Amino acid sequence: MSIEIRKGESELILRDLGLPEIVCKRNVAQLTFLALCNIKPETKWSDATKRSMTLSNDIMAFGEKYYEETYASNSRESFRKLAIRPFLEQNLILLNPDDPSLKPTSSNTHYAITDLVLETVQQYGTDRWQEAISNFKFNQFPENISTEFKITKAVIKNFKSIIDNQIELGRVNVFIGENGCGKSNILEAFALASANASKDLNFDGLYSKGVRIARPDLMVNSFADKKQSSTIDINIESTVESTEVDLKNSLYPVNPEDIYTEWKDRTEEEAVQKIIDSLGEEMDIDLDNLVLFRAIANKISKQRQQKQYFENTFNQILADFSIFDLNTRSLRGIVPVDSRKTPLGINGEGLDLLISTFNSYEKDELLKSLELFSWLGDIKTDKNDRLKLEGLKPGRSSSTLYFIDRFMQKQNNTLSAENSNEGILHVLFYLALFISSKTPSFFAIDNIETALNPKLCQKLIKILVVLAKKRGKQVLITTHNPAILDGLNLTDDDQRLFEVYRTSEGNTRTRRIKFKSDLSDKDFKLSEMWMNGALGAVPTNF
Amino acid sequence: MQFQPIFSKLMDSIIGVISEGHADRAVITNILKGTLGIDESNIRALLPINKTDETDRSREKTVEEFGGWTSVKNECIEKRIISQFLALEGQDFIVIHLDTAEANQYGVQSIPAKDETYGEKLRGLVVDLIDGWLGEQEIIDATLHAVAIEETDAWLLTIYDAGKNSINSADPKKKLGFILSKAGAHTTSDYDNYLKLSKTFSKAKEVKKYRYLDSNCSLKAFVEEIVDKIKD
Numbered sequence: 017m018s019i020e021i022r023k024g025e026s027e028l029i030l031r032d033l034g035l036p037e038i039v040c041k042r043n044v045a046q047l048t049f050l051a052l053c054n055i056k057p058e059t060k061w062s063d064a065t066k067r068s069m070t071l072s073n074d075i076m077a078f079g080e081k082y083y084e085e086t087y088a089s090n091s092r093e094s095f096r097k098l099a100i101r102p103f104l105e106q107n108l109i110l111l112n113p114d115d116p117s118l119k120p121t122s123s124n125t126h127y128a129i130t131d132l133v134l135e136t137v138q139q140y141g142t143d144r145w146q147e148a149i150s151n152f153k154f155n156q157f158p159e160n161i162s163t164e165f166k167i168t169k170a171v172i173k174n175f176k177s178i179i180d181n182q183i184e185l186g187r188v189n190v191f192i193g194e195n196g197c198g199k200s201n202i203l204e205a206f207a208l209a210s211a212n213a214s215k216d217l218n219f220d221g222l223y224s225k226g227v228r229i230a231r232p233d234l235m236v237n238s239f240a241d242k243k244q245s246s247t248i249d250i251n252i253e254s255t256v257e258s259t260e261v262d263l264k265n266s267l268y269p270v271n272p273e274d275i276y277t278e279w280k281d282r283t284e285e286e287a288v289q290k291i292i293d294s295l296g297e298e299m300d301i302d303l304d305n306l307v308l309f310r311a312i313a314n315k316i317s318k319q320r321q322q323k324q325y326f327e328n329t330f331n332q333i334l335a336d337f338s339i340f341d342l343n344t345r346s347l348r349g350i351v352p353v354d355s356r357k358t359p360l361g362i363n364g365e366g367l368d369l370l371i372s373t374f375n376s377y378e379k380d381e382l383l384k385s386l387e388l389f390s391w392l393g394d395i396k397t398d399k400n401d402r403l404k405l406e407g408l409k410p411g412r413s414s415s416t417l418y419f420i421d422r423f424m425q426k427q428n429n430t431l432s433a434e435n436s437n438e439g440i441l442h443v444l445f446y447l448a449l450f451i452s453s454k455t456p457s458f459f460a461i462d463n464i465e466t467a468l469n470p471k472l473c474q475k476l477i478k479i480l481v482v483l484a485k486k487r488g489k490q491v492l493i494t495t496h497n498p499a500i501l502d503g504l505n506l507t508d509d510d511q512r513l514f515e516v517y518r519t520s521e522g523n524t525r526t527r528r529i530k531f532k533s534d535l536s537d538k539d540f541k542l543s544e545m546w547m548n549g550a551l552g553a554v555p556t557n558f
Numbered sequence: 559m560q561f562q563p564i565f566s567k568l569m570d571s572i573i574g575v576i577s578e579g580h581a582d583r584a585v586i587t588n589i590l591k592g593t594l595g596i597d598e599s600n601i602r603a604l605l606p607i608n609k610t611d612e613t614d615r616s617r618e619k620t621v622e623e624f625g626g627w628t629s630v631k632n633e634c635i636e637k638r639i640i641s642q643f644l645a646l647e648g649q650d651f652i653v654i655h656l657d658t659a660e661a662n663q664y665g666v667q668s669i670p671a672k673d674e675t676y677g678e679k680l681r682g683l684v685v686d687l688i689d690g691w692l693g694e695q696e697i698i699d700a701t702l703h704a705v706a707i708e709e710t711d712a713w714l715l716t717i718y719d720a721g722k723n724s725i726n727s728a729d730p731k732k733k734l735g736f737i738l739s740k741a742g743a744h745t746t747s748d749y750d751n752y753l754k755l756s757k758t759f760s761k762a763k764e765v766k767k768y769r770y771l772d773s774n775c776s777l778k779a780f781v782e783e784i785v786d787k788i789k790d
Contacts, residue, residue, distance in 0.1 A: 556603035
């Protein structure tokens with residue numbers, strides 16, 4: 017096997033592992049990688065091994081010995097800059113694995129490829145290579161692995177038009193109903209529980225999560241024939257890593273007449289009171305039973321700590337919840353950022369910044385999903401706004417996002433977010449929201465169909481279901497477009513469709529729409545069923 | 559007030575209604591509410607008219623093609639919306655409504671003589687006709703036949719012209735209109751007004767107390783069929 021072929025393979029592998037083109041093309045990067053994988057010109061990739069190597073004595077010496085390279089004494093800096101640093105950034109290699117306490121300037125500083133890189137390169141040249149690469153990209157960054165959780169059930173009482181409603185959720189939940197039936201109120205109930213979890217139960221906190229704030233006596237439901245309750249009660253049941261976690265909220269306004277009031281949680285206050293009461297009783301301990309008491313106390317404490325972990329994890333997931341309701345001007349970066357939410361604002365702000373921080377796995381997932389736009393060649397983020405100076409955007413927009421149109425001339429094919437079509441901005445936002453490890457794990461999207469072609473709606477939902485499962489996201493979606501329903505597979509329990517309706521008393525309720533088990537005769541689409549009235553969720557008095 | 563179905567299985571059930579018009583559905587809605595103790599939200603309008611758009615409608619010469627008995631008959635034969643509705647969990651029954659005023663136009667060969675069995679016989683003929691259109695036993699078993707002798711207005715006459723047998727009224731709509739106008743009530747034939755006019759039917763106790771069912775055998779037969787079929 018020739019030296020040139022091996023170096024060429026090294027370049028290809030580095031590219032597949034997600035390193036920038038400029039790094040892969042460098043001789044020093046190719047050789048460093050060959051050395052760290054212990055691939056001599058005659059070694060097969062399946063026989064790659066890992067060992068810790070210093071830069072001068074091992075890596076550079078390996079190049080000289082096996083690949084006929086000669087290096088000037090000042091080449092070390094090139095190796096560091098063009099190979100070691102990008103390898104470390106991309107988690108291809110570990111720094112000082114044998115002695116993490118070494119100082120960066122130590123002459124014993126050494127490097128080794130990770131086990132994941134070793135397992136991956138051993139598959140090079142086999143028919144399992146693509147699978148190995150996908151596996152590598154997913155596991156390359158620890159943040160790609162999400163916490164396993166699911167909100168299973170919610171009971172909402174006394175909130176806006178909801179007197180009492182119970183919902184059993186799947187992973188992707190789509191809500192349909194007439195205008196004014198209370199779909200958004202359901203999403204807002206979760207936002208209220210979320211604001212409580214993030215200790216943000218005030219006007220700003222609720223507003224930034226997408227709640228339409230009204231006077232407190234309108235937030236707590238107000239029905240003609242019913243006595244108004246003093247609290248909004250939201251109970252949420254979930255599982256976190258197979259452990260059940262329940263969260264109760266009993267919220268009341270501090271000042272019922274002030275729209276800007278802070279809200280408080282009665283459940284929390286009652287829990288604190290219980291601990292105070294029980295501590296009071298525990299002070300009166302019979303000393304003869306002290307050993308036994310200590311053992312019991314230890315046991316309770318351990319269980320609490322364990323439970324605490326799951327509760328905290330769920331609390332954080334819930335705290336990140338927001339209702340996304342996109343508007344095109346925010347997506348284009350024209351409207352100043354109004355939302356405090358990061359990384360993505362509830363109206364579509366911050367998309368360019370989020371995409372610029374995508375790791376190679378996230379970028380790959382994004383580009384794969386964007387194949388539905390046949391004209392799209394690539395997406396670029398221009399951190400330094402250099403393209404603005406080249407006149408590629410009029411300047412009203414703060415977005416640094418650009419699209420490459422593959423049908424246009426190479427020197428003239430870059431469109432700014434301000435100039436691109438609105439459909440791709442909306443789709444891109446949803447994809448980024450589902451793919452990123454930095455976005456909330458549990459969130460809602462109000463009116464997902466805005467700006468989208470019906471066929472695109474169908475395809476988008478199908479893609480989002482796959483991404484939700486892959487990336488561990490749970491989502492509540494409202495829509496008025498029947499095409500969205502055609503992207504759902506209701507035989508999959510993870511995908512659920514709900515009709516939201518109001519009873520004759522005006523109470524908002526939800527009802528899961530589910531097929532009977534025998535579907536052998538099914539020859540109709542959910543979109544058609546909805547338009548024909550078979551699913552409900554349409555006005556029927558005209 | 560919280561509704562309380564007479565059969566607990568109805569709590570999460572939905573009954574579909576295919577009617578000639580919105581006002582007919584309003585009357586049927588109140589009858590179902592009163593008979594079964596269900597909420598209005600457990601009753602779903604199935605609208606064959608939704609299968610068409612304004613372009614279709616503008617191409618047709620008569621509105622009749624899409625409304626009235628024609629659309630009910632066409633749907634019974636085609637069964638598209640009916641099958642879609644029955645394919646979902648908790649959706650096991652449909653009401654099919656027809657007035658008999660135009661029975662000879664939609665296929666009843668000979669209208670029975672107006673004797674004391676007129677109502678029962680005519681209802682029987684229309685029920686057979688509907689079942690013939692439906693064709694499939696499974697769907698027939700799921701069907702509640704809201705066949706109103708002459709018009710559903712005759713069912714309302716049991717309330718507004720109490721004590722008189724409304725089967726024999728030749729033009730119940732006209733009669734009801736006259737009675738309502740005299741009382742200063744609205745006569746508009748739409749969903750909201752007919753829902754108000756027929757509200758008494760949603761109160762089981764009142765229906766029993768004032769023996770409304772005894773004044774119209776087609777109304778009584780419909781209510782009995784509802785109870786018989788659903789309790790199984």
